[in-house]
Amino acid sequence: MTTPFPFTAVVGQDDLRLALLLNAVSPAVGGVLVRGEKGTAKSTAVRALSVLLPTVDVVAGCRFSCDPAAPDPACPDGPHNPPGAFESRPARMVELPVGASEDRLVGALDIERALAEGVKAFEPGLLADAHRGILYVDEVNLLHDHLVDLLLDAAAMGASYVEREGVSVRHAAKFLLVGTMNPEEGELRPQLLDRFGLTVEVAASREPDQRVEVVRRRLAYDDDPAGFATRWAGEEAAVRQRIVAARALLPSVRLGDGALRQIAATCAAFEVDGMRADIVMARTATALAAWAGRTEVLAEDVRQAALLALPHRRRRNPFDAPGLDEDKLDQTLEEFSGESEDDDPDPDGPGGGGGRPAPDDGDPQGGDTGARPEAGEDGEPQASGGSGEQAPTRAAEPFRTKVLTVPGIGTGAAGRRSRARTEHGRTTGARRPRGALTKLHLAATVQAAAPHQRARGRSGPGLVVRRDDLRQATREGREGNLVLFLVDASGSMAARQRMSAVKGAVLSLLLDAYQRRDKVGLVTFRGSAAEVALPPTSSVDAAAARLEALPTGGRTPLAAGLLKAHDVLRVERLRDPARRALVVVVTDGRATGGPEPVALAGRAARLFAADGVASVVVDCESGPVRLGLAGQLAGELGGAAVTLDELRADSIAGLVKDVQRRAA
Secondary structure: OOOOOOHHHOOOOHHHHHHHHHHHHOHHHOOEEEEEOOOOOHHHHHHHHHHHOOOEEEEOOOOOOOOOOOOOOOOOOOOOOOOOOEEEEOOOEEEOOOOOOHHHHHEEEOHHHHHHHOOOOEEEOHHHHHOOOEEEEEOHHHOOHHHHHHHHHHHHHOEEEEEEOOEEEEEEOOOEEEEEEOHHHOOOOHHHHOOOOEEEEEOOOOOHHHHHHHHHHHHHHHHOHHHHHHHOHHHHHHHHHHHHHHHHHHHHOEOOHHHHHHHHHHHHHOOOOOOHHHHHHHHHHHHHHHHOOOOEOOHHHHHHHHHHHOHHHOOOOOOOOOOOOHHHHHHHHHHOOOOOOOOOOOOOOOOOOOOOOOOOOOOOOOOOOOOOOOEOOOOOEOOOOOOOOEOOOOOOOOOOOOOOOOOOOEOOOEEEEEEEEEOOOEEEEEEOOOOOOOOEOHHHHHHHHHHHOOOOOOOOOOOOOOHHHOOEEEEEEEEOOEEEEEEEOOHHHOOHHHHHHHHHHHHHHHHHHHHOOOEEEEEEEEOOEEEEEEEEEOOHHHHHHHHHOOOEOOOOOHHHHHHHHHHHHHHHHHHOOOOOEEEEEEEOOOOOOOOOHHHHHHHHHHHHHHHOOEEEEEEOOOOOOOOOHHHHHHHHHOOEEEEHHHHOOOOOOOOOOOHHHHHO
């Protein structure tokens, strides 16, 4: 067995270590989500924590780690009453791989034996293994949605339920849930973020001395893991004893009305949704007091609890960065530090009006407050310098867009955009299972077994079922797609008002892609060439940031943009052949620069039609006289065209037509 890196030898990362230790003291806090760049000791710290947890007593022979002092009455290996022999073992740390199946997580039920013999033959999954220990999910943001839902439901209820065609098994599943993620690879949905008790942002230190110490300790550990662990054994034992003492002290910690009022006021001041934040803060503050060896929750505990429990709950949309205004936090805690509710606040102090003007937050419309370029005769800003390039403009407010889908039925990763054959969704038919049976089609199984009952010597009421009779249900759900944005950033799009509207539309589509669990990419073209501003990624935050900084100006190399996008799709098909693409071209349809730019763009567009790639052209042309070039481009692509105004209209239906039907 590999010797883990000692928890106390982790350099820095104080918030990460504290959040993990608080959950070790009080698992009711609700787990930890660790966000940060790669190479910041996220996984190292989590794996090291398991060594510090106290040993657990379990019923001997129980696969579900029942507590001999209070065995689970519904344990599949039970009953354990009266409890027999028990054994002590270290607390387990179970890792959930990103690519795990549902059966691997919750367990597998032998449907064949359940139907033929009436026996609930259950093989425990990772949730059972993690009971009374740690369940660790690395890259939790890449875990399939249905697995995350099962995971968090079990964490909330303290039990796991496995149901297959009316046959169900339940077992206890109480564990410390720890997830790590790199935000560059995509975000968790807000409702899932909220289910983690605490969150911690980690980053590598920029202090040379601390970085030197990190390298020194890591090299020493790699050279002699056992010897390195021995050198830190004293510190590890001290922390282990402190956890045991804090657990024993926890029931005696008093959460006074003053501290509780500060918690409620803080959650209200930061406008978090629901009441889960208040409860988590209360539990965290109590655990902090126990960890400090106190029986009274102080204001400093409330403040630290807020810094750990609230940042991820303040995200109003996926483009908001998590965080907490510490000045506002201190102001709120001071305001509710024990004064009577009837005391009038200082009119000139924190929270009072006092006739003072509000702090200057800049232009309420989102514009900057600095100097602006002079306007030309048409009212639009002049291009700076001689290159024709204009400074980036801010995006208009995002809006709810029409759903764009890829035609046909795919087999890509689970998501919420286009139709696909999936493990979850409505049942559409049955087939013979390939490998392990995961979703039984009961009617089809009975129909397959019925003609053979006499030949199999059936004599009783039971149905004689053989392996060959079993039928797997085929289901249709939704998949996530690759939404590749091809954005025209040329001079014809550079008018400030138009570009703001274009960015607002793309931002809206990015928000829709986030909600539908898509991958996104961004290709832009301007001047004489096109560039991949963002390779396909699951991080819509990164795409939004690149869009915000997008410069404009110059000619319109439409053909270059189309060819660049086609090349991106070609490479992505090799990496992820099951994920289908939707190309969204945002342009007014003009093509300039080089010989025969319009004809060249047409030939490039027909490559997409030949490959059967679904596409939509967002027509950005404005003014009383319109050339209709975007519509012509959509025809060459084999897709549909929609104006910026129509993109938000509810009456538009079927923007993406079936490519094969159009070709016919």
